[in-house]
Amino acid sequence: MLNETALQEIQELKxxxxxxxxxxxxxxxxxxxxxxxxxxxxxLHVANVLNLPEAKVRGTASFYSMFKDKPAGRNIVQLxxxxxxxxxxxxxxxxxxxxxxxxxxxxxxxxxRFSLILMECIGACGTAPAMLVNTDFHxxxxxxxxxxxxxxxx
Amino acid sequence: xxxxxxxxxxxxxxxxxxxxxxxLDNNIKIPHLCHDKRLMPYGGCRLCIVExxxxxxxxxxxxxxATDGLSVWTDTPxxxxxxxxxxxxILVHHPLDCPVCDKAGECDIQDLVYQxxxxxTRFVAEKNHALPDTRGPLVELTSSRCVLCGKCVRLCAEHQxxxxxxxxxxxxxxxVQPAFGEALECDFCGQCIDVCPTGALMNKSLKFKARPWFxxxxxxxxxFCGCGCTLTLGLxxxxxxxSRGMQDRGVxxxxxxxxxxxxxxxxxxxxRLRSPMINKGGELVTVTWDEALNYISDRMKSxxxxxxxxxxxxxxxxxxxxxxxxxxQKFMRNVVGSNNIDSSASFGYGxxxxxxxxxxxxxxxRIDLKYPTGKxxxxxxxxxxxxxxxxFGLNILQAQREGSELIVADSRETKLTRHSTRWARxxxxxxxxxxxxxxxxxxxxxxIDNQIVLHMKDVSAFEETLKEYTPSKVSxxxxxxxxxLVTITETLVHAKTRMLTLSIGVSENSKGLDTVLAxxxxxxxxxxxxDALQIPAEYANTFGLYQMGVRPDAGPAYxxxxxxxxxxxxxxxxxxSLKALYIMGADPLVNFPDKxxxxxTLKSLYLLIVQDIALTETAKFAHVILPASSWAEKEGTYxxxxxxxxxxxxxxxxxxxxxxxxKILKNLARTMGEDMAVHDTTDIVREIDSLRVKYYDSFPMxxxxxxxxxxxxxxPDTEYPVNMVLRDVLQHAGSMSTRSKTLNLISSEALLEINxxxxxxxxxxxxxxxxxxxRRGTVYLKAAVSDSVxxxxxxxxxxxxxxxxxxxxxxxxxxxxxxxxxxxxxA
Numbered sequence: 001m002l003n004e005t006a007l008q009e010i011q012e013l014k015x016x017x018x019x020x021x022x023x024x025x026x027x028x029x030x031x032x033x034x035x036x037x038x039x040x041x042x043x044l045h046v047a048n049v050l051n052l053p054e055a056k057v058r059g060t061a062s063f064y065s066m067f068k069d070k071p072a073g074r075n076i077v078q079l080x081x082x083x084x085x086x087x088x089x090x091x092x093x094x095x096x097x098x099x100x101x102x103x104x105x106x107x108x109x110x111x112x113r114f115s116l117i118l119m120e121c122i123g124a125c126g127t128a129p130a131m132l133v134n135t136d137f138h139x140x141x142x143x144x145x146x147x148x149x150x151x152x153x154x
Numbered sequence: 155x156x157x158x159x160x161x162x163x164x165x166x167x168x169x170x171x172x173x174x175x176x177x178l179d180n181n182i183k184i185p186h187l188c189h190d191k192r193l194m195p196y197g198g199c200r201l202c203i204v205e206x207x208x209x210x211x212x213x214x215x216x217x218x219x220a221t222d223g224l225s226v227w228t229d230t231p232x233x234x235x236x237x238x239x240x241x242x243x244i245l246v247h248h249p250l251d252c253p254v255c256d257k258a259g260e261c262d263i264q265d266l267v268y269q270x271x272x273x274x275t276r277f278v279a280e281k282n283h284a285l286p287d288t289r290g291p292l293v294e295l296t297s298s299r300c301v302l303c304g305k306c307v308r309l310c311a312e313h314q315x316x317x318x319x320x321x322x323x324x325x326x327x328x329x330v331q332p333a334f335g336e337a338l339e340c341d342f343c344g345q346c347i348d349v350c351p352t353g354a355l356m357n358k359s360l361k362f363k364a365r366p367w368f369x370x371x372x373x374x375x376x377x378f379c380g381c382g383c384t385l386t387l388g389l390x391x392x393x394x395x396x397s398r399g400m401q402d403r404g405v406x407x408x409x410x411x412x413x414x415x416x417x418x419x420x421x422x423x424x425x426r427l428r429s430p431m432i433n434k435g436g437e438l439v440t441v442t443w444d445e446a447l448n449y450i451s452d453r454m455k456s457x458x459x460x461x462x463x464x465x466x467x468x469x470x471x472x473x474x475x476x477x478x479x480x481x482x483q484k485f486m487r488n489v490v491g492s493n494n495i496d497s498s499a500s501f502g503y504g505x506x507x508x509x510x511x512x513x514x515x516x517x518x519x520r521i522d523l524k525y526p527t528g529k530x531x532x533x534x535x536x537x538x539x540x541x542x543x544x545x546f547g548l549n550i551l552q553a554q555r556e557g558s559e560l561i562v563a564d565s566r567e568t569k570l571t572r573h574s575t576r577w578a579r580x581x582x583x584x585x586x587x588x589x590x591x592x593x594x595x596x597x598x599x600x601x602i603d604n605q606i607v608l609h610m611k612d613v614s615a616f617e618e619t620l621k622e623y624t625p626s627k628v629s630x631x632x633x634x635x636x637x638x639l640v641t642i643t644e645t646l647v648h649a650k651t652r653m654l655t656l657s658i659g660v661s662e663n664s665k666g667l668d669t670v671l672a673x674x675x676x677x678x679x680x681x682x683x684x685d686a687l688q689i690p691a692e693y694a695n696t697f698g699l700y701q702m703g704v705r706p707d708a709g710p711a712y713x714x715x716x717x718x719x720x721x722x723x724x725x726x727x728x729x730x731s732l733k734a735l736y737i738m739g740a741d742p743l744v745n746f747p748d749k750x751x752x753x754x755t756l757k758s759l760y761l762l763i764v765q766d767i768a769l770t771e772t773a774k775f776a777h778v779i780l781p782a783s784s785w786a787e788k789e790g791t792y793x794x795x796x797x798x799x800x801x802x803x804x805x806x807x808x809x810x811x812x813x814x815x816x817k818i819l820k821n822l823a824r825t826m827g828e829d830m831a832v833h834d835t836t837d838i839v840r841e842i843d844s845l846r847v848k849y850y851d852s853f854p855m856x857x858x859x860x861x862x863x864x865x866x867x868x869x870p871d872t873e874y875p876v877n878m879v880l881r882d883v884l885q886h887a888g889s890m891s892t893r894s895k896t897l898n899l900i901s902s903e904a905l906l907e908i909n910x911x912x913x914x915x916x917x918x919x920x921x922x923x924x925x926x927x928x929r930r931g932t933v934y935l936k937a938a939v940s941d942s943v944x945x946x947x948x949x950x951x952x953x954x955x956x957x958x959x960x961x962x963x964x965x966x967x968x969x970x971x972x973x974x975x976x977x978x979x980x981a
Contacts, residue, residue: 055311064324
């Protein structure tokens with residue numbers, strides 16, 4: 001259940017838009033901030049608070065990659081594997097991350113340090129391969145520098 | 155109007171239409187998958203792409219407005235090539251399993267591939283191998299066939315106001331399904347089946363039953379509620395296989411609810427009567443028509459000789475046609491010589507007619523299904539029109555979406571309250587107080603329409619009645635705050651256009667004549683035209699039956715009959731008041747209140763004739779049972795709540811030896827030595843037409859106040875602490891629909907809806923059985939613990955014969971509120 005402050009925030013969002021549906025994305029952000037990820041219960045809760053169909057809420061949450069449908073690690077690594085990054089060797093990086101850190105796509109390391117997400121294009125084709133760690137942007141990745149970068153995230 | 159050119163041809167269309175709509179209106183075909191008239195433009199499938207002169211890129215015609223002077227080309231080589239590529243992309247995942255798909259033959263995808271060339275695709279990808287989701291009772295979802303046009307999702311959310319389906323996921327793995335992949339739990343209107351352009355959403359009851367090209371389709375009128383929707387029925391080998399709505403057809407304009415779509419199979423019930431039967435020594439014995447009619451004739455004649463014709467009564471049917479009801483009253487009035495004829499309308503529509511006459515001097519209260527459109531304020535009083543009259547309800551929801559302020563005064567959460575702009579949660583049965591409170595505020599603040607009200611004679615007496623309905627008292631009784639009441643009053647008064655609506659019928663008990671009268675008073679004060687009051691007649695032919703004179707006080711077309719006959723209350727609830735009763739197409743023991751009282755009356759009769767399509771609860775008490783043909787097995791007309799008479803064609807052969815009701819009446823009259831002078835339905839129609847001298851609207855309109863006081867139903871006390879309110883369920887109308895196997899898959903017994911607090915108080919668990927005890931009887935029902943009902947109240951539907959809810963109820967005979975005080979115990 002969302003706490004009073006979060007509920008209050010969502011109530012205020014509702015007034016801001018002429019349609020309840022418009023408040024859905026910001027409300028999902030609030031729920032994710034509170035719970036860390038969006039469980040089915042959290043989605044049902046948001047649907048109830050906004051008086052929107054559950055299918056609409058789940059559909060929206062499942063569409064956007066920034067909403068998580070399972071608990072995530074402390075650091076979220078989003079590595080692009082679309083065409084430019086793929087040509088520049090992102091597949092090798094995926095293997096490297098698995099052998100070096102035990103990171104598997106869509107999974108969290110047992111120590112809870114990293115979650116790996118294979119990302120669709122993040123608009124860094126000119127400096128591929130590229131990734132986001134939490135909200136930090138990293139480009140021109142190689143097996144050498146990716147390790148150094150990840151070491152700064154504990 | 156907008157003028158544009160399509161393929162070199164000048165066409166015109168309404169302002170605000172899209173190019174696609176302009177083309178379709180002018181019979182120019184542009185292929186499209188995701189477009190539906192009822193929905194907002196979406197532009198998803200890209201098949202309706204067209205070239206517009208002067209614009210660089212081709213555009214989706216479903217999402218581009220038609221403007222003056224546009225020159226549009228719909229079939230250029232470039233456009234055709236784009237469409238072919240789009241189809242190739244759609245076919246990347248579509249399995250092309252047409253040989254085993256029930257949609258094949260009327261499938262948009264199949265037709266498009268046929269038209270545009272090739273089932274091959276240059277794109278190689280894994281096909282979607284999802285198996286059909288067969289868990290739901292009526293709708294089968296085969297996601298491998300889905301092309302993700304989203305039409306079902308949008309129709310369900312935007313148009314039906316339900317939102318049971320979603321597009322879940324992103325990219326290739328996206329599926330159409332309920333929120334969490336659970337089995338589809340929804341209103342079961344099946345509208346998604348009609349709009350699906352592929353075989354992804356299918357009618358489960360039709361699966362592997364008939365190839366669409368073998369289905370012969372014929373239109374008829376739905377036999378359930380008063381909306382009078384057009385059903386397009388598909389038949390093979392003389393059997394109705396399915397029912398669907400066709401775009402723009404009928405008063406429903408292609409919309410259907412679950413009853414109309416799935417419920418027609420009640421006519422194939424095992425319970426259908428196939429031959430006449432006579433009760434011989436406690437056992438029902440099959441007899442010939444001759445024997446049955448002679449038996450009735452002999453008994454009737456001896457009763458008439460011994461006790462006079464006024465000892466015989468009759469109950470007509472809102473499921474029978476106008477022609478049959480006309481013959482029924484003619485039989486009673488001319489052959490028997492009695493005005494004792496009435497129907498279930500006396501509990502509902504009859505009260506509306508009475509109020510209509512008292513307040514405006516008018517007769518023939520009709521609604522307009524499209525009336526909600528564009529009204530500034532819509533006020534619904536203790537009713538969920540989306541359940542009782544689903545298609546009228548859809549129009550209310552649509553009006554709300556388009557900007558109408560929808561105020562719903564109701565004790566429980568319903569689809570209507572969920573879509574309302576303001577839900578005034580009044581206590582059950584307090585509609586009169588709510589309305590009186592509004593009127594008192596209007597009077598106090600001088601917010602009344604003086605031009606109309608000052609010319610009315612009885613204003614002071616009316617004002618006197620309102621005196622006691624002070625805002626604080628109204629607030630106390632209804633539970634509504636004073637501010638809320640004032641806001642609602644002001645909204646109503648300041649609106650330029652308004653609609654007041656409610657439903658009333660034998661299956662509800664928290665409204666009565668007083669509620670309707672209070673609404674008419676409000677119409678006067680607002681200076682509104684009587685049309686602003688929209689109360690639909692309950693069933694398929696309730697309106698028609700009334701027009702045909704199945705009522706004790708007037709014959710067909712309001713010809714007053716002189717001596718007023720016995721009404722339904724005198725016939726059914728006063729044992730020994732009659733010697734014989736002839737019931738045509740009604741099941742009082744299930745639908746009418748106070749079952750045990752009716753049983754006492756039925757047992758007191760020398761002769762009970764039940765003429766019906768199925769062995770009803772009432773028929774089990776009959777001396778003679780006559781098998782009637784169902785709505786699909788005979789010709790005739792139904793008049794819907796709009797007052798529109800619509801033809802029923804004969805679609806299938808009558809079941810067994812059953813006959814149309816009018817033919818049975820004709821034969822019976824002949825057996826009794828009388829001639830009804832009817833040989834076929836055209837005779838009857840001619841006779842009815844010749845009588846329509848004084849049809850509705852021909853009375854001069856007056857305006858009269860009818861002050862009403864609040865008279866509550868049975869008040870709860872320590873022994874019976876809970877209010878029981880009767881409310882319909884969406885899947886049923888009356889009790890006939892409970893013989894439909896498909897509808898029973900969704901709802902087959904009366905659930906007692908109870909609030910969580912009360913459930914805890916009485917130790918009741920969800921889905922557990924409970925004992926419900928009223929002053930009149932006891933029944934066992936399954937409990938549904940629900941947050942949508944207020945505490946201190948339980949809500950029960952009456953449809954189900956086996957649930958026997960009418961054991962608990964009572965009637966007032968005066969059109970009063972008859973909510974029941976009951977006690978609930980764990981069973």
